[in-house]
Amino acid sequence: MTMGKIVLGNRLKIGEVAANSGISVKTIRYYEDIGLLAPTVERSDTGYRMFQLQVLKRLEFIKRAQSLGLRLQEIQRLLAVHDHGELPCPEVKQQLQAKTQAIATQIEALENLQAQLQKLLSSWEEQPPSERVAQTICPNICRS
Numbered sequence: 001m002t003m004g005k006i007v008l009g010n011r012l013k014i015g016e017v018a019a020n021s022g023i024s025v026k027t028i029r030y031y032e033d034i035g036l037l038a039p040t041v042e043r044s045d046t047g048y049r050m051f052q053l054q055v056l057k058r059l060e061f062i063k064r065a066q067s068l069g070l071r072l073q074e075i076q077r078l079l080a081v082h083d084h085g086e087l088p089c090p091e092v093k094q095q096l097q098a099k100t101q102a103i104a105t106q107i108e109a110l111e112n113l114q115a116q117l118q119k120l121l122s123s124w125e126e127q128p129p130s131e132r133v134a135q136t137i138c139p140n141i142c143r144s
Contacts, residue, residue, distance in 0.1 A: 011050040021059040
């Protein structure tokens with residue numbers, strides 16, 4: 001993540017945060033609204049969002065955690081651990097292990113589905129018997 005122009009007082013405006021992080025202004029506003037950026041953002045006297053430089057590292061963590069399959073709610077819990085001064089690595093590891101198991105379960109389900117589809121396609125009838133056509137919408141997938 002490269003750092004562009006920094007405003008006085010080591011605060012960034014939302015557009016600068018977006019430019020430096022590669023995350024849209026709209027998404028940054030959403031992250032602030034749901035509390036993901038809480039300790040790194042303040043409001044100026046005129047109501048503008050002013051971000052501490054640490055917001056860039058926080059956004060980098062959020063993006064990476066999302067790319068690993070973590071949901072924003074899960075990420076929020078991990079950030080809360082960090083915000084209490086603790087290293088969230090044990091919790092991150094636990095979340096990633098759970099994701100790995102969920103992926104394994106999904107792969108197994110997809111392999112089962114693939115086998116069912118292959119079996120169905122291997123016995124596909126382009127012109128099913130008329131008595132089966134009369135009984136269902138598609139006799140090839142609705143076999144009695």
